[in-house]
Amino acid sequence: MAEKKPNSVPRRIHEVRRTDTPSGVTHVRAHQPDRFTVVGNHLAQHPMLSLTAIGLAAHILSLPEGAPVDIRSLAERFPEGRDRIAFALRELETHGYLRRVRERTESGRIATRTYAHHLPVHVPAVPGPAAAPRARRPVSRPSRDAQTPPQEEDRGAGRAEPAPTGMTAVPSATPAPEAPVVAVSPPPSPARADQPDPPPAEATPHPRDDRAVALLAGLRRCDDRLTLSRRDVYRLAPAVTAWFDVGATAATVIHTLTAGLPTALESPAALIAYRLRNQIPLPLPEPTVLPARPATAPHPMRNCDGCDRGFRAPEPGRCRDCRAAPATMYAA
Incomplete structure (x- = not known):
């Protein structure tokens, strides 16, 4: 018998492929003649x-x-x-x-x-507070008649201009007057685009609208999308108070504002303002009051002369049944 070798070749596992490349992605490419997009x-x-x-x-x-x-x-x-x-x-x-x-x-x-853009374009960065653009101070310039050509200014700088032939150069005792410069105060620096607008001053609600403010602030308990800001609550509170003035209850107002909401609710404040403005009910009519009957004293009790039964009547006599019976029943 042949001797068994301890380092025999192990059995091949068919489920696991052998490869010499490191782990990572392997592209399985296919030709796409149409319906494809090139992405860089x-x-x-x-x-x-x-x-x-x-x-x-x-x-x-x-x-x-x-x-x-x-x-x-x-x-x-x-x-x-x-x-x-x-x-x-x-x-x-x-x-x-x-x-x-x-x-x-x-x-x-x-x-x-x-x-x-298939290729990215340059997006200018918004300057920070240190790199904010400095406002340039406008300088008033003299009119075109008072200005000298730039060529003559450059040519006459540092040396005297020669006098024309036949004329004597007379030195000027006083220098030529310069054009007046008007001092202009610098304009206020423009507001930077990266700074938010200052928040508007919030109006204090009227004490009469406290009930309406509490109702609007609690709408988010019914639906999270109905969360209103403080400014919107104070602005819509008078409209809810108008509903209370016409006799509507808090349950009626909440049902009107929360029923049938759209799937995509972008502006809850605009929706609530629209419903409060267009669905306000008419005021309740005043209840009809019937005229009160005059209070009269009841008639006294009487005994019937025919059957001796008690009944109420203004004067003594016979009761109703005895009056309806034939008179022969009571003949002596």
């Missing part, structure tokens, strides 16, 4: 863009001309929410792959046109 490596391998922004840019580059690429259309197409899509669009704008410009159409409406 500067976008697909961008070191600062998020994966959502890179994928969204590739999708936008693959769309035909005129396809809608607004936030609402992209949110209906992809499972990502509106916030992630809006953040990705801002990334592409920051790095020069996207540019959104508001333009006026022939009908007079304002539309947003989106320009998708």
Whole structure:
């Protein structure tokens, strides 16, 4: 018998392929004669863009001309929410792959046109507080008649002009008067674009609107999308108070403002203002008051002369039943 070798070749595992290349991606390429999009490596391998922004840019580059690429259309197409899509669009704008410009159409409406750049364009950086542009001080210049040509100024600097032939140069005792310079105060420095506008002064609500303010501030308990700012609450409070003045209850106002909300709610304050303005009910009619009957004293109790039954009557006599009976029943 042959001797068994301890270093025999192990059995091959058919499920695992043997390779000499390191681990990583292996491209399986195929020829695509049509329906393909060329995307540069500067976008697909961008070191600062998020994966959502890179994928969204590739999708936008693959769309035909005129396809809608607004936030609402992209949110209906992809499972990502509106916030992630809006953040990705801002990334592409920051790095020069996207540019959104508001333009006026022939009908007079304002539309947003989106320009998708296959190559990134240079985006000028917004200057910070240290690099803010310095306002130039305007200087008033003399009129054209009082100015001398620049060639003559350069030629006469540092040396005297020779006198013409036949004439004697007379030195001037006083220098030629210069053109007056008007001092102009510098204009106020323009506000930088990176600074937000100052917040408007918030009006103090009227004490009569306290109930309306509490109702509007609590709408977010019914739907998170109905979260209103302090300014919107104070602005809409008088309209809710008008509903209370016509007899509407708090439950009626809440049902009117929260029922049948649209799926895409962009401006909750505008929707609430529209419903408060157009769906206010009529005031309740005043209740009809019936005239009060005059108070009369009841008749005294009497005993019937025929059956000796008690009844009320203004005068003694017979009761109603005895009066309706034949007179022969009571004959002696």
